[in-house]
Amino acid sequence: xxxxxxxxxxxxxxxxxxFIPWSNSTIRQSGLEAFMMLQEYAREHVLTCLIPAxxxxxxxxxxxxxxxxxxxxxARAKKFLSYSVASVSGTVLAVCSCTVLPLFAGIYxxxxxxxxxxxxxxxxxxxxxxxxxxTARILGWQLGLARAIGAVLFAILTGLLMAFFFRKDDTARIxxxxxxxxxxDKGRTLTQEAFFMLTLVLILIFAAFAKPxxxxxxxxxxxxxxxxxxxxGLLVVLGFMLKxxxxxxxxxxxxxxxxxxxxxxxxxxxxxxxxAGFMLGRPGHSALIPEHYIQYLVGGNSLWANxxxxxxxxxxxxxxxxxxxxxxxxxxxxxxxxxxxxxxLAxxxxxxPNMLVIxxxxxxxxxxxxxxxxxxxxxxxxxxxGAIVG
Amino acid sequence: MEIKILGSGCPKCQTTEKNVKEALAESGLNxxxxxxTNVMEIAKYGVFLxxxxxxxxxxxxxxxxxxxxxxxxxxxx
Numbered sequence: 001x002x003x004x005x006x007x008x009x010x011x012x013x014x015x016x017x018x019f020i021p022w023s024n025s026t027i028r029q030s031g032l033e034a035f036m037m038l039q040e041y042a043r044e045h046v047l048t049c050l051i052p053a054x055x056x057x058x059x060x061x062x063x064x065x066x067x068x069x070x071x072x073x074x075a076r077a078k079k080f081l082s083y084s085v086a087s088v089s090g091t092v093l094a095v096c097s098c099t100v101l102p103l104f105a106g107i108y109x110x111x112x113x114x115x116x117x118x119x120x121x122x123x124x125x126x127x128x129x130x131x132x133x134x135t136a137r138i139l140g141w142q143l144g145l146a147r148a149i150g151a152v153l154f155a156i157l158t159g160l161l162m163a164f165f166f167r168k169d170d171t172a173r174i175x176x177x178x179x180x181x182x183x184x185d186k187g188r189t190l191t192q193e194a195f196f197m198l199t200l201v202l203i204l205i206f207a208a209f210a211k212p213x214x215x216x217x218x219x220x221x222x223x224x225x226x227x228x229x230x231x232x233g234l235l236v237v238l239g240f241m242l243k244x245x246x247x248x249x250x251x252x253x254x255x256x257x258x259x260x261x262x263x264x265x266x267x268x269x270x271x272x273x274x275x276a277g278f279m280l281g282r283p284g285h286s287a288l289i290p291e292h293y294i295q296y297l298v299g300g301n302s303l304w305a306n307x308x309x310x311x312x313x314x315x316x317x318x319x320x321x322x323x324x325x326x327x328x329x330x331x332x333x334x335x336x337x338x339x340x341x342x343x344x345l346a347x348x349x350x351x352x353p354n355m356l357v358i359x360x361x362x363x364x365x366x367x368x369x370x371x372x373x374x375x376x377x378x379x380x381x382x383x384x385x386g387a388i389v390g
Numbered sequence: 391m392e393i394k395i396l397g398s399g400c401p402k403c404q405t406t407e408k409n410v411k412e413a414l415a416e417s418g419l420n421x422x423x424x425x426x427t428n429v430m431e432i433a434k435y436g437v438f439l440x441x442x443x444x445x446x447x448x449x450x451x452x453x454x455x456x457x458x459x460x461x462x463x464x465x466x467x
Binding site for chain 2: 073101
């Protein structure tokens with residue numbers, strides 16, 4: 001960080017300390033809400049949901065061979081495979097947009113072309129495993145599922161549309177050597193890796209298992225009653241797998257990469273929760289922004305509300321995962337379910353700074369088309385979802 | 391010798407740069423170390439995943455942080 005930027009931050013903090021009118025009761029209420037919301041996250045979501053999810057993200061980054069995924073993006077790869085892999089590979093390849101952009105530029109200019117490249121550009125930030133897990137956990141599984149399905153479908157559709165619109169495109173593609181990360185000999189079978197991932201995912205599911213509604217019967221309460229025993233048992237199994245199937249180096253890199261994700265994401269998420277709490281408050285509590293504004297802008301399921309949500313989502317920059325607390329606040333203040341999905345689908349993939357970089361890679365016209373496609377599709381998806389869920 | 395570090399400025403790329411500089415200092419060699427941050431420039435090298443290290447036009451590592459031993463091997467050749 002440059003010294004000048006440090007100074008700027010300190011000056012901003014000072015001005016905030018100096019001028020925020022804490023004697024005003026609304027401001028006090030908002031400040032309290034910010035920390036109440038942070039506490040809710042710390043108590044409800046960090047240990048059982050975020051920490052296991054970080055370990056899964058770390059495991060994916062280290063143990064899933066990136067070379068095996070990337071070879072589907074080469075210039076000679078089959079188109080059908082390129083699209084399908086591009087639409088789901090966000091789960092495997094990317095957690096933050098800083099890895100997505102170089103990959104996108106590579107696929108676009110040296111590899112499979114504009115269709116798969118834009119499919120990947122969309123799916124990369126939109127469907128990473130952390131985002132889906134946290135969405136399902138905090139905003140409800142319906143929205144989590146809708147987000148996951150929507151993101152995969154959108155990726156394919158966006159790619160196909162872009163390839164169709166620009167089919168006469170004659171961007172000179174430089175055919176040349178493509179360098180992929182080397183595929184080390186790992187001494188594990190694919191089945192073993194699949195079981196390892198499955199165990200991690202099961203730990204996450206059981207640790208985060210939601211408390212059933214009062215008086216419900218059947219399997220749900222039984223599972224809830226024994227969830228910690230199941231989780232414990234799975235942890236023991238995990239321990240044996242780690243000991244038997246992995247060498248020390250791999251375990252170390254796994255923990256390092258998990259730690260890397262935590263360092264990168266926790267501060268941002270914490271700040272995001274504080275801001276969302278300050279502006280919007282927890283569901284059912286009001287804070288700085290009065291609820292009728294939110295209801296006026298994005299309440300219900302009108303075309304206007306959905307369009308507004310997807311356009312503002314497309315312009316705003318959400319640091320990884322912060323879209324979730326912000327949406328939680330918005331939903332609590334009266335945002336409709338449809339506009340919420342619109343924002344989730346348009347938000348993480350696009351932002352103003354992101355558009356500038358994309359523009360430098362594929363030009364203004366294509367970037368504009370890409371953004372319009374996403375905004376229009378998000379709006380439509382939001383309206384459909386709002387109509388179904390109500 | 392000309393060393394290029396390709397990466398859009400993420401923490402991994404910064405670690406890579408630090409490792410390269412330390413390896414150079416330890417082996418007492420002199421080299422020009424440049425950072426390439428423009429994504430189109432990066433793509434021109436045929437590199438899909440960053441950080442990547444390019445020495446005298448040859449791509450040495452892709453998508454990972456090379457450790458000091460590896461870097462020393464490359465630069466001492």
